[in-house]
Amino acid sequence: MARALIVQLARLGDLMQTIPAITAIKTAVPDLGLDLLCPPSLSSIGRMVPGVDEVLEWDGTVWRRWADEASADLRPAHLQEAAKQIETLSLRRYDCAYVLNQHPRALLAGALLARETRGPRLDGPIGEHLSPWASYVRAVARTGRGSRVHLADALCGLCGVPPPGWSPVLGKPFCPLPSNLDQIGRRGEPWIGLIVGAGAVERSVPTEIWTIWIIRFLEAAPNGRVVLLGEERERGRWIHNLLPPSLLGRVWDVTGRTSLLELAEVLSRCHLAIGSDTGPLHLAAAVGTRVFGWYFARARVHETGPYGMGHLVWQAVDETGEGEMRRADIRPAQWPIEESIAQFMGGQEMRTCGTPGWSLWMSRYDRWGAYYAEVGGCFDPPSERERLWRELSPSLTGGSAVGAT
Amino acid sequence: MSHLSENLQRLGRKASALAEAVRSAAGGVLSLTPSREGSVTAKYGDQWVHSAYDPRKEARIWGETQLKEWRSGEIGVVLGVGLLYHVETLAAMKTDDRRVAVVVADVSVLKDALAARPMGDWVEAVEWIWGDVVEMARCLSGLSAPLRFLTYVPGARLHADVHRELETALRRMVAEQGGGRLHIAVVGPIYGGSLPVARYVVSALESLGHGVTWIDHSSHRQSYDRFNSYQEARHRLAMQSRFAELLSFDTVTRLAENRPDLVLAIAQAPLTAGVLEHVRKKKFPTAMWFVENYRHLTYWRQLASSYDYWFVIQQGECVEAFRRAGARQVHYLPVAADADVHAPCVLTDAERAEYGADVSFVGAGYRNRRALLPRWLSREWTFKLWGDEWEGAAELAPVLQRGGARIDTETCRKVFNASTINLNIHSYDGPSLDPHADFVNPRTFELAGCGAFQLTDERTLLSDLFTEQEVVRFRREDEVPKLIRRWLHDHEARRAVAEAARRRVLAQHTYRHRMKELLAAIGVHQPDRIGAVLRGDRHARALASRPDAPPELSALLDRFPPTQRVELKDLAEDIRRRGVGRPLAREELLVLLLDSYRSETRDLV
Structure with a gap:
């Protein structure tokens, strides 16, 4: 062999x-x-x-x-x-x-x-x-x-x-969680895995924004739970400290405390993973969890959006409206907080982005691979992929x- | 048969002359006594040479420590004989690719050891180094392998002077043999008296064939001086300190971009302890030549442990003070002259008129000079005073040249050459001659290098450098007028003295000599790095002929000229240049892989 x-x-x-x-x-x-x-x-x-x-x-x-x-x-x-x-x-x-x-x-x-x-x-x-x-x-x-x-x-x-032509997922089980984390995903729902941030400041969502997101989400979902994930323990602690005491029982801060397999397990128990750090977002998609990504700075949806079906990515765009097609170091002035909560709570009913400075994209795939189509626009696959495959891999x-x- | 007879038989088989010398020696230097554990131990006076409890266990611990640093192929040179427990242990612990040599400073101590207890066959496997220091140094350098000094302190302190002399002799021999090319980063100061020294050092190293990266901070002088305009001294100090810190990072960035074998800082170089610690973690060997009076500038206390090697211009108390402050290696290295700069010159009549005088002094207006020089003005001779910082010295105003402006090196040279007698007074912040008159200032060497006659205040270290026939010195201020009268009109005698001084400088006291000594000192202590390069062990031919070099590596090395120094990056570059479009051998791939990681180790910044 x-x-x-x-x-x-x-x-x-x-x-x-x-x-x-x-x-x-x-x-x-x-x-x-x-x-x-x-x-x-x-x-x-x-x-x-x-x-x-x-x-x-x-x-x-x-x-x-x-x-x-x-x-x-x-x-x-x-x-x-x-x-x-x-x-x-x-x-x-x-x-x-x-x-x-x-x-x-x-x-x-x-x-x-x-x-x-x-x-x-x-x-x-x-x-x-x-x-x-x-x-x-x-x-x-x-x-x-x-x-x-x-x-x-x-x-x-x-x-x-x-x-x-399809979206492979990682094989389970990942690993048992320690007893203090084992309740994640078991009581109450929906569970949101919130990835608190990438290492670089310019690629991180401000902690104050995440705090607002959590508060609004928990208001909209009375049985909802949020798990703070990622390696940035300081950011997790900071977010936790900013939350009103009445919500603390519904927010689990496990930042900096999980191995990679434990992170995979936690993400697999969540109904949604949201964040801007593409590494954990890809992991979430790979364990079969739906992903909401906020892409800005150098992240671009069409190249590195979570692979699979039905993931949503808010892409920051510049004044030309081309953030998803150009490497522009865009720092958003406002964030799609209400819109992302509404998209999640609204089930399958897709709405356009609605936040100035952002566009909204949904993942799909076909025989030429994954692609993202703009929500509210045409869902037809872009033709340039096929053309490129034929040009670069004629004998394939x-x-x-x-x-x- | 007694232990002594039996052991001498063994020793005789290895070193018959030494065995004979031991037999004739008096012995009785060490007093022997049983240890708590039962084996014999020894004292020298009140000091224990081996453990009173368990000398073998102590030797084992010492040996384990030495093995951590001792590399394959090196000869471990043991300093300190004692009862040889530590040598026996070392001989048992070492691998076959390491050899042991023992320095016998006093055969009587060895006799005590051989009489005290039975020795094994290891006695015949050890190289015994004995005789006078030059003989021992020659013997060690003749062993043709990197030397790693392994000091057994309780035994070595009996003969610390001999060991120091041995190291000096060895350094001189290494300096003479040195042929390898190093890459040295020289870090200079922003300004001050050590700045020209830094320039001479760069020039000397380059003339010796080494590659030099000159990190010259003098270009920042103007910015640094701007902080003098603050009204509050604390603001100035704070900002100048921050500025020096910034320059420290500038140095690190340059080191990161062009990795040297050695970082050589000259006194006042803006390198902070934090940055030096960072540099040390990245395994750059660092050295500082502190060409300052350690009593006046005391910042060395904060940096003592930050440099791997200190070179100082004072001895005795100075060296001890540095060691107490945490310096690991401190070596005496006096300043010198640059033979290209400090040389005789032919002057025009106009220059002779401008720069000449019966008596001259060049230098800054330190307190002792302000007090002494007026006393030496006389109608019997003309006098010219050159240099800056003489504000308020009213008595000297008539003889002060150029209104007390700072003069450059070329002007100094002309003054030295044009003056009949050059006074040389070492600086001191008091009203008299320096009471701690030890180090010899650069001016002494520079005047001598120029072939100029000088009267110099006596220094304790001067006689090691110049004889009385080369540099005339005075011990009291009242001797100076008499000496001027004695020498002013005796042209032939002055010329003989000055020429002798110049010959001495050219033979022993140039910055080339100093740099050779400095590198040899570091090479002796770093046999596997600096020492290896200086010996030429990194040359293509030497690398290829190592017994453990696989044929594939030898083939790669054969592409280089035999005496070219070859590093990992050179091999990788050569492979990249020749390798495109052909299958690469396994060794070539491995070299490239290691090099890809090497090129990413520039994370100093």
Whole structure:
């Protein structure tokens, strides 16, 4: 049986957006043994990805230490240790490595661990010629122009497989919650997983805004509960402190206290995840929970909106009304608080955005992958995706994963 | 058979001459006594040389500590003999790729040790270093491997002077052998007397073939001075401190962008303790050449533990004070002259008229100079005073040149060359000659370098640097007029003295000499880093010929000229240049992978 390795050394959101590519590869070559190489911090969640047999941990801190030592005093022993580390990961070289990062270390790791690599470079790990899909992704990144091809689907293109055409989810169970958190999702409803913020201030929703959102939501949903999630414990505590005492019993602050698997479990028990931090939002979508995203600063809905069906993204737009198609560092002046609560409480009845400075988008997918359609507008899939797939992957109709080479 | 006879037989098989010397030695330096645990232990006077309770356990703990630093391929040079428990332990604990050498400063102590207890076969596996210090240094440098000094303090303190002399001799030898090229970041001050020293240091290092990144903060002088316009002193101090902090970060940013092998700061360099701690965590070796009087400028107390190496211009109490304040390595390194700058020059008649005088003094108006110089004015000789900070010195106003403006280096050189007698008075903030007259100022070397005749106030450290036939000195202020009269009209005698002083400078006291000594001192203590580069261990040929170098690595190294220093980044660059479009070997991929992480270690800022 052929064995292949997925190399994904970036962050949580990138790993979650790799799931469709893994699914697509397994669909194209069902007999292929597929392992995943990822950072140790993501290995637990990597093991839940359907289609992955084994997870190999790429410990960057060890490599960084050797690099420090070798740059201070180059010795043959450094190369010997490094070679041993590669052997510890896998004694046998893989038939193929699908490299999903453009960083040299990912390309080199793939070249060391596999006989053949597929990914961003056409002529080896130090080559300069990018594959068509890598050129496309880089051009999008460099020019700041928007793209209607979702990044997760572009990763499929990098791997030489078409998008799966459906939305794969992580396999359950994730992990039992500690007794003090085990009541989450069990009493009262709806439960909202509120992701308090990304690390960078410019990418975070102000804590005062979240506080207002929670108050309004709990007023609108008398049995509702909110769980504050994320790594930013200070922000969680700050929000908690701003809430009126009467609501405290309905707001659970678990920021900074959950492992990645526990976070997945908590998100899976929620009826909705809301936030602006795309990593946890992708995780929520991957565990099958509906997502409301507030995308601003550099986040753009069409490239990195939560993958799946029925997720909603409020996209901040600039005065040209093109925030979703242009990389504009937009800092919203007002926030879609009432609108997002109304959308959630209103069930299936979709309304237009209504908040100045924002547009509202809903996720869908078809055979060309995921796409977002503007709520209140036409839900027809955008044609440019098909055109792009035909241009960048002309030979893809039969699929050409490693088994076909 | 006694322990001594048996042990001498073993020693004789390894070092017969030493065994013979031990046999003839008196012994009796150590007093032996049983330890609580039963084995024999020793005292020197009132001081225990080994544990009174369990010398073997103590030796084991010491050995474990040494092994943490001791690298493969290095020779561990043990300072301190005692009863050799620690050497025995070290010999047992070490791996085969490490060798042990023991410095025997006094064969009588070794005799006591060999008579005290039975030794094992390890005696024959150890290199025994003995004789006078030069002989020992030659022997150690002849071992052809990096040396790692392992000091057993209770035993070593008996012969601390010998060990210090040995290190000095070894440094000199390393300095002479040094051929490797280092990349050194020199961090200079914003202004002040140490600024020209920083320039000379840069020039010397470059002329020795090292790569230098000169982090010159003098360009910030104007901004720094703007803070003097505040009315309140505390505002000025606060802002100047903040400004220095900003420049400290500027230095770190430059280090991050171009990683050096060594950061060499010159006194007054704006580097804060916090930034130095950060730099240390990133494993940059740091050194400070404190070319200031430690009694006057005392900020070194706050920074003592922040630098890996201190080089100071004073000895004795100064070195002790730095150590007490937390400095790990303190070395004496006097200032010097720059042979290109401080040299004789031919003057035109007009220049001779402008700069010349029977007696001259160049320098700032310190309190002692203001008090002493008027006493040395006379109708018997002409006198010119050059330099700044002489405001209010009414008696000296008639001889003050250029209205007390600061003069540049080139003008100084012309004055030195044009003056018959140059006075050199070390600065002191009192009305007399410096009562703590130890260090020798840069002016002494500069005047000597220029081939100029000088009368200098006596310093305790001067005789180590110049003889009385090279630099004429005075001990009391009333000697000066007599000396002027003695030398003013004796042209030949003056010329002989001045030329001898210049020869001495060129032979021993240039900044090139000092930088060689400084790097050798660091190299001796960092055999695996600075020392390795200085020895040429990082040259392509040396790396390729290491016994553990796989053929694939040797093939990569063969692409470089044999004596070119090769680092990880050089290998990676070469692979990238040649590797496009062809399959890369495993070793090449590994080099590139390590380099990709190296290039991301610039997170200093």
